[in-house]
Amino acid sequence: MVPEPPASQPNADGGLGRLLERAFAGDRMGLARAISLVENEAPEARAVLDAAFPRTGGGVRIGITGPPGAGKSTLVAQLARHYRGGGERVAVVAVDPTSPFSGGALLGDRVRMAELAGDDGLFIRSMASRGSLGGLAVTTTEVCDLLEAAGFTRVLVETVGVGQSELEVAEAVDSVLVVLVPESGDGVQAMKAGLMEIGDLFVLNKADREGAERAAQELRAVLGLKKSEPGAWTPPVLLTVARTGDGVAELAAQVERHLEHLRAHALLAARRRLRLHARVSELVYQRATRRLRARVDAARWETVLTALEERRLSPHQAAAALWKEAWPDEEESPRP
Amino acid sequence: MVPEPPASQPNADGGLGRLLERAFAGDRMGLARAISLVENEAPEARAVLDAAFPRTGGGVRIGITGPPGAGKSTLVAQLARHYRGGGERVAVVAVDPTSPFSGGALLGDRVRMAELAGDDGLFIRSMASRGSLGGLAVTTTEVCDLLEAAGFTRVLVETVGVGQSELEVAEAVDSVLVVLVPESGDGVQAMKAGLMEIGDLFVLNKADREGAERAAQELRAVLGLKKSEPGAWTPPVLLTVARTGDGVAELAAQVERHLEHLRAHALLAARRRLRLHARVSELVYQRATRRLRARVDAARWETVLTALEERRLSPHQAAAALWKEAWPDEEESPRP
Numbered sequence: 001m002v003p004e005p006p007a008s009q010p011n012a013d014g015g016l017g018r019l020l021e022r023a024f025a026g027d028r029m030g031l032a033r034a035i036s037l038v039e040n041e042a043p044e045a046r047a048v049l050d051a052a053f054p055r056t057g058g059g060v061r062i063g064i065t066g067p068p069g070a071g072k073s074t075l076v077a078q079l080a081r082h083y084r085g086g087g088e089r090v091a092v093v094a095v096d097p098t099s100p101f102s103g104g105a106l107l108g109d110r111v112r113m114a115e116l117a118g119d120d121g122l123f124i125r126s127m128a129s130r131g132s133l134g135g136l137a138v139t140t141t142e143v144c145d146l147l148e149a150a151g152f153t154r155v156l157v158e159t160v161g162v163g164q165s166e167l168e169v170a171e172a173v174d175s176v177l178v179v180l181v182p183e184s185g186d187g188v189q190a191m192k193a194g195l196m197e198i199g200d201l202f203v204l205n206k207a208d209r210e211g212a213e214r215a216a217q218e219l220r221a222v223l224g225l226k227k228s229e230p231g232a233w234t235p236p237v238l239l240t241v242a243r244t245g246d247g248v249a250e251l252a253a254q255v256e257r258h259l260e261h262l263r264a265h266a267l268l269a270a271r272r273r274l275r276l277h278a279r280v281s282e283l284v285y286q287r288a289t290r291r292l293r294a295r296v297d298a299a300r301w302e303t304v305l306t307a308l309e310e311r312r313l314s315p316h317q318a319a320a321a322l323w324k325e326a327w328p329d330e331e332e333s334p335r336p
Numbered sequence: 337m338v339p340e341p342p343a344s345q346p347n348a349d350g351g352l353g354r355l356l357e358r359a360f361a362g363d364r365m366g367l368a369r370a371i372s373l374v375e376n377e378a379p380e381a382r383a384v385l386d387a388a389f390p391r392t393g394g395g396v397r398i399g400i401t402g403p404p405g406a407g408k409s410t411l412v413a414q415l416a417r418h419y420r421g422g423g424e425r426v427a428v429v430a431v432d433p434t435s436p437f438s439g440g441a442l443l444g445d446r447v448r449m450a451e452l453a454g455d456d457g458l459f460i461r462s463m464a465s466r467g468s469l470g471g472l473a474v475t476t477t478e479v480c481d482l483l484e485a486a487g488f489t490r491v492l493v494e495t496v497g498v499g500q501s502e503l504e505v506a507e508a509v510d511s512v513l514v515v516l517v518p519e520s521g522d523g524v525q526a527m528k529a530g531l532m533e534i535g536d537l538f539v540l541n542k543a544d545r546e547g548a549e550r551a552a553q554e555l556r557a558v559l560g561l562k563k564s565e566p567g568a569w570t571p572p573v574l575l576t577v578a579r580t581g582d583g584v585a586e587l588a589a590q591v592e593r594h595l596e597h598l599r600a601h602a603l604l605a606a607r608r609r610l611r612l613h614a615r616v617s618e619l620v621y622q623r624a625t626r627r628l629r630a631r632v633d634a635a636r637w638e639t640v641l642t643a644l645e646e647r648r649l650s651p652h653q654a655a656a657a658l659w660k661e662a663w664p665d666e667e668e669s670p671r672p
Binding site for chain 1 (some may be wrong): 382
C-alpha cells in the first residue's frame with residue numbers, strides 16, 4: 001500500500017505544480033499525496049482540485065454497495081481484473097466512514113495482492129475520513145476527480161460501512177451496483193425500504209449457494225413493483241460467484257448496457273449536471289460556515305446556548321441573532 | 337387517525353394564537369394542524385416553533401430503530417401502553433422518509449387500535465416528509481418540541497425506513513433503542529458497522545424464538561469490545577416478546593436507568609445542548625440557502641453549470657462567483 005505522506009510537505013519535491021504534473025502523468029506517489037491534500041482539507045486542496053477538474057470527464061464512476069458480508073470486495077477485485085483485461089486503467093476507492101482502521105487494514109490485503117504485483121494500471125485507495133466540512137458525497141467526488149485526471153478510466157467506489165454512506169456514495173457515481181446474497185431474507189426487506197431506490201443493477205453474489213435462482217426471481221418481482229415510464233431502465237438482477245469469477249463478465253456487460261442507456265437518453269449528462277449543482281451549492285455553504293466560524297466566537301456561542309437552554313431565546317431567534325453578527329451590514333434575509 | 341387539515345387555513349378558527357392555545361391545551365386537531373404547519377414549512381412555521389419552544393423541556397425523547405421486520409412497531413405500541421399505565425402522556429412519531437404512503441398506511445392500523453379507543457393521553461403521528469430545507473433530525477426535533485409543548489412527557493420516535501434516517505433520528509433523541517431479532521446474523525454485522533455506535537440500549541425482540549439467549553450473549557460480547565471509560569454507560573441487551581408484552585416492563589425500567597445515568601453525569605444536558613447547537617447552525621445555513629436562492633436565479637445557475645460541464649470553471653471557481661453574487665458587498669471569505 002502506498003504510504004500516505006505528510007500532507008504538509010507538498011513542496012519537498014519542487015512545488016505543488018510539479019507534484020500535480022507527476023500525479024496526472026501517472027506517478028502513484030504523487031497521486032497519493034495529491035489525494036491526501038484534498039482529503040485532509042490542506043490549504044493546497046483547492047489548487048489541487050482546480051488543476052484536476054479540467055482533466056476530468058474521461059472516466060466512468062461505478063458504485064458498489066450492499067450489506068456487510070455480501071462479498072463486495074471480492075466482486076470489486078474481479079471487476080477490476082476484468083476491466084484491466086480490457087485495457088482500462090482502474091482505480092478502486094473503498095469508502096469507510098465508520099471504521100477507519102479496519103477499513104485500512106482490509107484494504108491492505110488487497111493492495112498487497114494487486115499493487116505489489118506491479119500493475120501500474122491499478123490504483124487502490126482507502127477513504128476513511130468523513131471530511132470535516134464537505135459531506136461524503138463531495139469528498140468521494142473530489143477523489144474521483146483526481147483519479148480521472150490521472151488517467152483512470154474506470155473508478156470503482158465501494159462502500160464498506162453501512163447506513164448513510166450508501167446513499168451518499170450513490171450521489172457521487174454514474175452507475176450503482178447493489179450486491180446481495182441469496183439467503184438473506186432481509187435483502188428483499190432492505191430493498192423495499194431503501195436500496196431499491198438507488199440500485200441501477202442488482203447482483204446476487206455467492207450464487208452457487210442454494211436458492212439463488214429463486215432469490216433472483218423474488219428480487220425481480222420486487223423490482224417489478226416499481227412504476228416506471230415506458231423506455232425507463234429496468235434494473236437487471238445478475239448472479240455472480242465472485243470467488244470464482246462466474247458471472248463477472250456478464251455483470252460488466254450489463255454495466256456497459258446501463259451506461260449506454262444513460263448516454264442514449266441524455267441521462268448521464270443530466271446525472272453529472274445534478275452532481276455539479278450539488279457540489280457547488282455545498283461549496284457555497286462551506287463558505288457560509290467559515291464565515292460564521294470566523295465571526296462568531298466560542299464564548300458567544302456559549303451565551304447563545306445558555307439562553308436557549310433557559311428558553312429565553314428560541315432556535316429561530318438565536319439563528320437570527322447569529323446571522324446578524326456574521327453578516328452585520330445586511331438586511332434581514334428575504335423570507336422569515 | 338387525525339386527518340391532516342390543509343395547512344393554509346390556520347386562521348379559520350380565529351388566528352394562529354388561538355390555534356396554538358388550543359394545541360398546547362391538549363386539543364388534538366389543533367396540535368395536528370400546528371405540526372402540519374411546521375412540517376410543510378408554512379409561513380406560520382416559525383411563529384409556531386417560537387411559541388412552542390418556551391414550553392419544552394418537560395418530556396423525554398426515546399428513539400426506536402433497527403432493521404425492518406424486527407417488530408419495532410409492536411414494541412413501540414407496548415412501550416406506549418406501559419407508559420400510559422404509569423400515567424405518562426405518550427406521543428409516537430413514526431419517521432419514514434423513504435416511503436410516505438406505506439408509512440401512513442401502517443400507522444393507520446395502529447391509530448385505529450389506539451386513538452379510536454378514545455385515549456386522550458396518546459397521540460400518534462406519521463412524519464413522511466423529509467422537509468425541503470432542514471434535515472430529518474431538525475424536523476423530528478421540531479415536531480417533538482410541539483408534542484412536548486402540548487404536554488406529552490414520553491415521545492417515542494420510531495424510524496420506519498432504513499439507512500441514514502436511523503443516524504439522523506439518533507441525533508434528535510435522548511435515548512436510542514436498537515431493536516434486533518435473534519436469528520438475523522447480520523444483526524451483529526450491522527452493529528459492528530454502525531448501529532453499535534448509536535444504541536444506548538439493545539433489544540432482542542421475538543425472544544421466544546430459538547437461539548435468543550445465545551444471540552444476546554454474542555451481542556454483549558460485541559458490545560464489550562467497545563472501549564469505555566470507567567463509569568461509562570454499558571448498553572444493556574434485553575430480551576422482549578413485543579407480541580405478548582414479555583420483557584417490556586424491564587425494558588422500560590432500563591430506559592429509565594439510562595436516563596438517570598445521563599442526568600447523574602450531566603450528559604442529558606450536554607446531549608440537549610449539542611442538539612441546540614446543531615439546530616441553530618442548521619437554521620443559519622437555511623438563511624444562507626434562501627439568500628443564495630433569492631440572489632442567484634435559475635438562468636444564472638444554468639450558465640454556471642454549462643461552464644462547469646465544459647470545464648471552463650472548476651466547482652470552487654463557480655462557488656466563488658456565486659458567493660460574490662449573493663454577497664456582493666463582502667470581502668472574500670476568510671479562508672481560500
